[in-house]
Amino acid sequence: MKTVEDLEKELKSVDKEISKVDAEVSKWKNIQRELHEKKVSLKNSIDKLKTDTLASVDWAGTTYEWSQDVQNTLKNVFHIESFRPKQLGAINSTLSGQHAIVVMPTGAGKSLCYQLPALVKPGLTVVVSPLISLMEDQVRSLTNRCIPAKLITSTGSKEESSIALDILKDNESEIKLIYVTPERFAKSKRFMANLQKCYADGRLQRIAIDEVHCCSQWGHDFRPDYKYLGILSNMFPNVPILGLTATATASVLTDVQKILNIPGCLVIKSTFNRPNLFYKILEKPTSQEECVTILEKLLNGRYKGESGIIYTNSIKDSEDITKELRKRGLRVGCYHANLDASTRTQVHLKWHDKYYQAIVATVAFGMGIDKSDVRFVIHHTISKSMENYYQESGRAGRDGLRAECVTMYRMQDVFKVSTMVFSSSGGLEHLYGMVKYCLNGTQCRRLLIAEHFDETWGDADCNKMCDVCCHPVSNAKEVNLKPHCKTLAGIIQNADQQDVKLTAQKLLDAWFLKGPVNLRHKGKEPNFSRVLGEDVIAYLLVGNYLIEDFHYTAYSTISYIKVGPNMDAVDDDSFILNMPIRRYSHFELQAPPATDYKPAIITVKSEEGSKTKKPKIESLTVKSEEGSKTKKRKSSAIKESKPKIIKTVTIIDDSD
Numbered sequence: 306m307k308t309v310e311d312l313e314k315e316l317k318s319v320d321k322e323i324s325k326v327d328a329e330v331s332k333w334k335n336i337q338r339e340l341h342e343k344k345v346s347l348k349n350s351i352d353k354l355k356t357d358t359l360a361s362v363d364w365a366g367t368t369y370e371w372s373q374d375v376q377n378t379l380k381n382v383f384h385i386e387s388f389r390p391k392q393l394g395a396i397n398s399t400l401s402g403q404h405a406i407v408v409m410p411t412g413a414g415k416s417l418c419y420q421l422p423a424l425v426k427p428g429l430t431v432v433v434s435p436l437i438s439l440m441e442d443q444v445r446s447l448t449n450r451c452i453p454a455k456l457i458t459s460t461g462s463k464e465e466s467s468i469a470l471d472i473l474k475d476n477e478s479e480i481k482l483i484y485v486t487p488e489r490f491a492k493s494k495r496f497m498a499n500l501q502k503c504y505a506d507g508r509l510q511r512i513a514i515d516e517v518h519c520c521s522q523w524g525h526d527f528r529p530d531y532k533y534l535g536i537l538s539n540m541f542p543n544v545p546i547l548g549l550t551a552t553a554t555a556s557v558l559t560d561v562q563k564i565l566n567i568p569g570c571l572v573i574k575s576t577f578n579r580p581n582l583f584y585k586i587l588e589k590p591t592s593q594e595e596c597v598t599i600l601e602k603l604l605n606g607r608y609k610g611e612s613g614i615i616y617t618n619s620i621k622d623s624e625d626i627t628k629e630l631r632k633r634g635l636r637v638g639c640y641h642a643n644l645d646a647s648t649r650t651q652v653h654l655k656w657h658d659k660y661y662q663a664i665v666a667t668v669a670f671g672m673g674i675d676k677s678d679v680r681f682v683i684h685h686t687i688s689k690s691m692e693n694y695y696q697e698s699g700r701a702g703r704d705g706l707r708a709e710c711v712t713m714y715r716m717q718d719v720f721k722v723s724t725m726v727f728s729s730s731g732g733l734e735h736l737y738g739m740v741k742y743c744l745n746g747t748q749c750r751r752l753l754i755a756e757h758f759d760e761t762w763g764d765a766d767c768n769k770m771c772d773v774c775c776h777p778v779s780n781a782k783e784v785n786l787k788p789h790c791k792t793l794a795g796i797i798q799n800a801d802q803q804d805v806k807l808t809a810q811k812l813l814d815a816w817f818l819k820g821p822v823n824l825r826h827k828g829k830e831p832n833f834s835r836v837l838g839e840d841v842i843a844y845l846l847v848g849n850y851l852i853e854d855f856h857y858t859a860y861s862t863i864s865y866i867k868v869g870p871n872m873d874a875v876d877d878d879s880f881i882l883n884m885p886i887r888r889y890s891h892f893e894l895q896a897p898p899a900t901d902y903k904p905a906i907i908t909v910k911s912e913e914g915s916k917t918k919k920p921k922i923e924s925l926t927v928k929s930e931e932g933s934k935t936k937k938r939k940s941s942a943i944k945e946s947k948p949k950i951i952k953t954v955t956i957i958d959d960s961d
């Protein structure tokens with residue numbers, strides 16, 4: 306019989322064995338993890354290679370079996386003379402049966418990429434779109450062109466909905482495009498059953514997914530119902546999926562391909578450079594009243610008689626600014642998510658019809674704005690990311706004529722936004738990208754936007770259409786931040802010892818020897834302005850020398866400033882940190898800009914027919930109600946005078 310000692314000995318040896326096995330298991334688990342990582346990386350490389358290989362094909366050819374039909378449909382049905390960059394490639398690829406994602410900036414003409422193919426081949430194109438109003442506009446405009454299209458909504462009567470649903474299984478139906486929201490795929494069994502019948506009958510020609518970035522949580526407009534669209538590629542093999550978006554970040558595009566189950570699909574991306582948009586950062590005063598005065602001057606001066614949008618970051622700001630501008634006699638509308646749908650539509654229409662010169666809006670005013678002559682977009686507060694900024698400012702100048710994107714920047718707004726976004730994944734990182742853009746005073750703003758979209762644009766692409774390129778500084782002065790870093794870290798540590806938390810404003814006060822004496826440092830006041838001091842704090846924040854620390858109160862969230870991880874390096878002898886000093890360049894508020902922006906090609910559609918010409922800026926034929934005259938004038942005059950135009954002037958961007 307074994308003794309307790311024997312058993313304990315045995316137990317020890319089993320423990321030893323277990324440890325050995327654990328070590329082996331952990332070794333194999335590591336190997337397994339590494340292999341999984343390798344597998345994912347190989348899959349990604351394969352997908353990327355597939356995408357690159359597909360992208361290297363010249364899809365914009367004109368010798369496909371459908372090429373003649375495509376040209377005829379373009380001219381005779383859409384009454385368009387020529388394709389814009391990448392449209393033909395997108396059309397040919399989807400007609401070839403490829404899954405594809407088309408990435409084009411706002412207003413570049415994405416809809417044509419699925420509307421035209423729908424008419425060239427037999428069968429039905431299902432278009433998924435997130436907004437009913439957007440779909441209504443599209444169906445209306447297609448119907449006006451005698452293109453049979455229908456919308457399936459849950460807002461109409463049961464009978465209407467039933468008729469629309471039956472189109473899917475009616476082999477005799479003439480409808481070519483059917484618009485649905487993504488919720489249909491998730492929630493309507495009848496819709497899915499009819500769609501399967503449509504597929505089984507060989508009538509499902511294509512699935513187009515508009516605003517396809519809504520699939521991805523990385524995008525700026527995530528919609529949970531979009532994730533159900535992932536079943537489509539398996540459910541309907543051989544039916545090409547065409548995703549369309551104006552969001553071009555690589556992570557979003559890869560994510561979208563994964564969610565839709567079409568990894569490695571063709572990605573057709575046109576340049577995101579909007580050459581007609583002028584980018585400007587404007588110094589924002591500290592008081593709301595002064596801000597309103599600037600807006601008033603801009604609306605009455607620089608943008609007199611022009612349409613635009615003023616973006617604010619809160620409902621309260623949008624209401625207050627609207628009220629103040631109205632008091633000063635300006636016609637502006639207010640738009641935010643708390644207004645009911647019919648009020649929002651009213652505001653939108655009044656702006657569209659030029660009763661309102663501008664809409665003062667939160668970002669709720671976004672998707673579905675189809676006004677081509679927006680001449681200015683002013684950001685009263687910075688956007689929460691570069692991606693958002695590009696989308697919001699991109700609502701200007703869809704007609705290709707010069708338009709301006711002005712952002713009012715002040716350090717205090719960084720915290721207004723950071724306290725809203727800090728809890729979302731990547732929120733602060735994205736915001737700091739926007740702050741870097743505002744702090745920049747030496748690099749072309751277009752280059753910064755290009756970097757964001759992984760594109761490379763040359764200096765020539767700007768054509769002096771940003772404030773930095775307009776007022777280049779040959780020898781930008783720099784401020785050596787090393788001593789200031791030490792002072793600021795010292796102030797924070799001193800406050801910490803007294804159990805006091807510092808907001809950025811309080812930190813700034815203590816640094817400039819203002820505010821409570823016990824929080825001030827013992828050295829001298831900085832020998833530069835407080836505005837530059839604000840820039841230094843923001844610069845250190847985006848560089849991780851300072852960090853934000855968020856605290857909730859009953860009514861709000863407060864951002865306090867703490868020393869960040871990169872501050873450790875400041876004590877090294879070799880540490881160097883110089884910040885280029887930026888200056889706000891002059892910006893005329895009360896007079897229209899002297900423009901020298903020349904659009905690439907102008908197509909003048911006249912009663913006699915359409916002609917495409919090289920820019921004919923010196924002379925432009927304009928027919929007024931009084932008759933037709935040809936005037937000699939400079940390009941700037943095209944924008945400034947407002948003839949009663951009967952002929953349409955369409956600007957085509959030929960940069961590819």
Ligand SMILES: Nc1ncnc2c1ncn2[C@@H]1O[C@H](COP(=O)(O)OP(=O)(O)OP(=O)(O)O)[C@@H](O)[C@H]1O
Pocket residue numbers: 385386387388389392409410411412413414415416417551673674955957
């Ligand atoms: N090749 C073309 N030539 C001239 N006009 C075009 C061409 N393609 C499209 N358009 C016009 O450009 C305008 C914008 O097109 P569309 O609404 O499809 O843009 P979009 O890229 O979908 O924009 P958004 O991202 O805002 O939805 C429409 O009025 C459309 O008729």
